[in-house]
Amino acid sequence: MTTEKAAHGKIPATVITGFLGAGKTTMIRNILQNAGGRRIALIINEFGDLGVDGDVLKGCGAEACSEDDIIELTNGCICCTVADDFIPTMTKLLERENRPDHIVIETSGLALPQPLIAAFNWPDIRTQVTVDGVITVVDSAAVAAGRFADDHDKVDALRVEDDNLDHESPIEELFEDQLTAADLIILNKTDLLDSTGLAFVRREVSSRTSRKPTMIEAKNGEVSAAVLLGLGVGTESDIANRKSHHEMEHEAGEEHSHDEFDSFVVELGPIADPAGFIEKLKVIIAAHDVLRLKGFADVPGKPMRLLIQGVGARIDQYFDRAWAAGEVRRTRLVVIGLHDMDEAAVRAAIVAAV
Numbered sequence: 001m002t003t004e005k006a007a008h009g010k011i012p013a014t015v016i017t018g019f020l021g022a023g024k025t026t027m028i029r030n031i032l033q034n035a036g037g038r039r040i041a042l043i044i045n046e047f048g049d050l051g052v053d054g055d056v057l058k059g060c061g062a063e064a065c066s067e068d069d070i071i072e073l074t075n076g077c078i079c080c081t082v083a084d085d086f087i088p089t090m091t092k093l094l095e096r097e098n099r100p101d102h103i104v105i106e107t108s109g110l111a112l113p114q115p116l117i118a119a120f121n122w123p124d125i126r127t128q129v130t131v132d133g134v135i136t137v138v139d140s141a142a143v144a145a146g147r148f149a150d151d152h153d154k155v156d157a158l159r160v161e162d163d164n165l166d167h168e169s170p171i172e173e174l175f176e177d178q179l180t181a182a183d184l185i186i187l188n189k190t191d192l193l194d195s196t197g198l199a200f201v202r203r204e205v206s207s208r209t210s211r212k213p214t215m216i217e218a219k220n221g222e223v224s225a226a227v228l229l230g231l232g233v234g235t236e237s238d239i240a241n242r243k244s245h246h247e248m249e250h251e252a253g254e255e256h257s258h259d260e261f262d263s264f265v266v267e268l269g270p271i272a273d274p275a276g277f278i279e280k281l282k283v284i285i286a287a288h289d290v291l292r293l294k295g296f297a298d299v300p301g302k303p304m305r306l307l308i309q310g311v312g313a314r315i316d317q318y319f320d321r322a323w324a325a326g327e328v329r330r331t332r333l334v335v336i337g338l339h340d341m342d343e344a345a346v347r348a349a350i351v352a353a354v
């Protein structure tokens, strides 16, 4: 709302982070559909070469955010491309005649939020925008299942391959870094847990960060935009208190990288039997420890495209929108895993599952 802009003199920007598949895009869709008259610009960053999240949000048709206001950064994780991608994108956005009331930034599920927050201290940005707050979305079901607890066998196996691996499980570290950056934590996917499970998740999440931001439980990211937007924190002034593992280990300035993770895109023909295909995908995901699998499928005879969303062992699927006139119907899936994932084997198994 213009009043919000005027109050700060700067445009507020909300950073939404959280591990792969936690529910960031789902929550943003809710924000856009309940934006309370704000005009929102959305910057979306994904790991992997297939922009699924932007496509899903463009399909949601919310008035708060037109397709022009959705900017996709697909050139790597936002934390590593701050200077080359994020700053120029923000600068262009701020030069627009019709500036947004609020900016929402969705980081990739593998991004460290810290370098992104620091970018708001760049002189050209600092005078015009402030970080309204960092919201970290947590997949409560994954926490309860121990997905972020240190998998010692896995880490030891990675160490044998890579002598330079000087820290704990990359997934666990990232999870903690994303929590450490938070002004607000959303414990999402509560529908998949009972009260005992949720109590465990609360304890587990609090034990992973020395800061104690508010935690809100949610399902399908259903938290009022009035709660999420307008935190008014100015997080860029507090980055010294939110250091990532990487910053603490490499104060001397060694570059952070995402070498521990890998992604690739699989192109397939039409999927005649989606239910059978998805059952086979579940087996492949479990066998190869795939962290995230998502994309769109062409189902013959169906006017709509099928959205496939795999997070760990769970796969959701639904027809999200009609194929547009002239749009090529095709099946493309992005697969994300740890860097020791056997790409050739996973690719071959997915091709054989059609």
Ligand SMILES: Nc1nc2c(ncn2[C@@H]2O[C@H](COP(=O)(O)OP(=O)(O)OP(=O)(O)O)[C@@H](O)[C@H]2O)c(=O)[nH]1
Pocket: 018, 019, 020, 021, 022, 023, 024, 025, 026, 027, 053, 108, 109, 188, 189, 190, 191, 192, 218, 219, 220, 221, 292, 309, 310, 311, 316
């Ligand atoms: N059961 C359940 N599923 C959810 C909930 N929130 C999101 N999901 C599902 O989880 C999957 C991943 O959700 P996204 O919103 O795409 O997650 P994300 O964090 O944007 O994923 P990345 O950008 O790939 O890291 C989708 O299939 C969602 O429908 C929830 O509260 N409960």
